[in-house]
Amino acid sequence: MTVDHSCAPVLEALVAYRREGRLSFTPPGHKQARGADPAVREVLGDAVFLGDVLATGGLDDRLTRDRVLQRAQELMADAVHADHTFFSTCGSSLSVKAAMLAVAGPHEKLLIGRDAHKSVVAGLILSGIEPVWVEPRWDAERHLAHPPSAEEFERAFTEHPDAKGALITSPTPYGASADLRAVAEVCHRRSAPLIVDEAWGAHLPFHPDLPSWAMDAGADICVTSIHKMGSGLEQGSVFHLRGDLVPPELLGMRADLLGTTSPSALIFAGLDGWRRQMALRGREIMGGALDLVAEVRSAVEEIDGMHVNDRDDFCGPGLAHGFDPLPVVIDLDGLGVSGYQAADWLREHRGIVAHLTDHRRIGAQVTHGDDRETTGELLSALKDLARAAPDLDAAPRVEVPSPSELRMPQVMLPRDAFFGRAEAVPLDRAAGRVSAEMITPYPPGIPAVLPGERLTEPVLRYLRSGLEAGMFLPDPSDPSLDTVRVVAEDDG
Numbered sequence: 001m002t003v004d005h006s007c008a009p010v011l012e013a014l015v016a017y018r019r020e021g022r023l024s025f026t027p028p029g030h031k032q033a034r035g036a037d038p039a040v041r042e043v044l045g046d047a048v049f050l051g052d053v054l055a056t057g058g059l060d061d062r063l064t065r066d067r068v069l070q071r072a073q074e075l076m077a078d079a080v081h082a083d084h085t086f087f088s089t090c091g092s093s094l095s096v097k098a099a100m101l102a103v104a105g106p107h108e109k110l111l112i113g114r115d116a117h118k119s120v121v122a123g124l125i126l127s128g129i130e131p132v133w134v135e136p137r138w139d140a141e142r143h144l145a146h147p148p149s150a151e152e153f154e155r156a157f158t159e160h161p162d163a164k165g166a167l168i169t170s171p172t173p174y175g176a177s178a179d180l181r182a183v184a185e186v187c188h189r190r191s192a193p194l195i196v197d198e199a200w201g202a203h204l205p206f207h208p209d210l211p212s213w214a215m216d217a218g219a220d221i222c223v224t225s226i227h228k229m230g231s232g233l234e235q236g237s238v239f240h241l242r243g244d245l246v247p248p249e250l251l252g253m254r255a256d257l258l259g260t261t262s263p264s265a266l267i268f269a270g271l272d273g274w275r276r277q278m279a280l281r282g283r284e285i286m287g288g289a290l291d292l293v294a295e296v297r298s299a300v301e302e303i304d305g306m307h308v309n310d311r312d313d314f315c316g317p318g319l320a321h322g323f324d325p326l327p328v329v330i331d332l333d334g335l336g337v338s339g340y341q342a343a344d345w346l347r348e349h350r351g352i353v354a355h356l357t358d359h360r361r362i363g364a365q366v367t368h369g370d371d372r373e374t375t376g377e378l379l380s381a382l383k384d385l386a387r388a389a390p391d392l393d394a395a396p397r398v399e400v401p402s403p404s405e406l407r408m409p410q411v412m413l414p415r416d417a418f419f420g421r422a423e424a425v426p427l428d429r430a431a432g433r434v435s436a437e438m439i440t441p442y443p444p445g446i447p448a449v450l451p452g453e454r455l456t457e458p459v460l461r462y463l464r465s466g467l468e469a470g471m472f473l474p475d476p477s478d479p480s481l482d483t484v485r486v487v488a489e490d491d492g
């Protein structure tokens with residue numbers, strides 16, 4: 001069957017809604033902008049309100065007889081070689097939980113790369129799934145985690161043959177990718193499904209020079225944020241399904257537990273439009289982005305004190321399998337400033353907003369949305385930063401633990417530790433206690449501390465020194481980290 005990718009069912013339904021002058025006596029209450037505060041209309045523009053219509057009963061009729069959303073999802077599935085696609089308007093934070101719930105249930109085991117995003121940990125807390133942590137590949141020199149290898153998953157399955165499946169994050173926010181084909185093979189030898197958190201990989205299916213993407217590598221479920229590397233609106237995410245290890249109706253049912261009953265047609269439209277754009281012109285568009293980012297990378301490398309992490313830094317024996325060049329990760333060690341200082345300086349002095357920041361790096365995400373004008377601004381700002389760096393305060397020292405010191409034993413289920421009796425203890429008395437909360441440097445959003453882990457001095461020192469150096473921690477109960485929430489003594 002040939003599929004017509006020039007259609008965009010959601011966008012077409014929105015056009016029809018306006019053309020036919022439909023008058024709704026349903027939510028949303030702004031009634032096509034008429035009721036919205038003029039000052040809000042001024043800022044947001046009427047297009048936002050005009051596209052904001054009820055999905056079921058607005059975009060489509062009350063029984064969804066036009067299959068508007070279904071048709072858009074089928075087109076997306078075709079574009080990425082999936083059997084089924086589900087749209088989500090609650091980000092990959094929802095999608096990844098739906099995927100986990102479709103593979104394992106309370107007290108069942110799931111193998112998970114420890115470099116997982118905090119939404120995966122939230123999924124563990126809500127579901128009661130027992131994580132079996134799989135070690136990422138650590139670059140001890142650069143203090144960076146790359147996705148775990150297939151051998152690590154093999155070992156974990158051998159030790160936990162009752163595990164229901166596996167979850168891996170690939171690519172990482174730094175652009176390192178896993179050997180997904182090999183990991184899928186390890187899973188499928190046991191008929192266990194593989195979930196890939198491909199939140200950072202919306203663009204991967206559309207150019208052969210990008211790392212292979214989950215559906216083509218044989219994964220069973222793949223979660224993608226279309227708003228991160230694609231043109232979707234914020235919160236626009238999809239999850240794809242392939243093969244027969246997870247029934248589509250089960251995945252749909254589990255996702256239904258988490259989703260909203262009022263999904264945003266605007267977000268659906270963004271997903272639908274991205275698929276059409278990529279299905280029709282993806283190779284050309286992504287090819288342009290790849291050429292542009294290659295120029296950016298060479299130009300940044302020329303700046304004194306900056307080093308762009310490239311394939312040679314990330315890939316090789318014991319490191320990552322593949323590499324996406326679009327996240328431009330810049331090591332500032334030679335400049336003597338931290339990523340936090342650099343990001344603040346770029347925003348304040350040059351109006352440039354950097355993406356990743358850590359104790360020694362900043363990341364600038366280049367996408368198909370950039371051109372020589374935007375990257376020219378970036379490069380000139382980075383040159384100015386290099387000139388300004390000697391006058392900035394010396395980078396505060398962050399006490400980054402070695403890879404082995406970073407890992408703390410998981411002694412309780414995340415759910416039990418999170419919901420059990422807890423108390424706040426001063427940070428300097430927290431070592432040895434069991435955490436009842438997540439503590440996550442953001443970005444990239446990989447929790448340094450999970451509920452149920454027994455806290456250690458090196459990790460606590462890392463977080464305290466990181467906070468003092470400018471690290472952003474959005475989730476601890478005490479944002480100053482004077483205290484940490486731990487499981488009550490007699491429970492831990």
Ligand SMILES: Cc1ncc(COP(=O)(O)O)c(C=O)c1O
Nearest residue numbers: 091092093117119169197199225
């Ligand atoms: C690896 C990974 N997975 C999942 C998510 C959650 O995605 P979203 O922001 O779309 O909810 C993120 C967000 O940064 C992420 O980095």
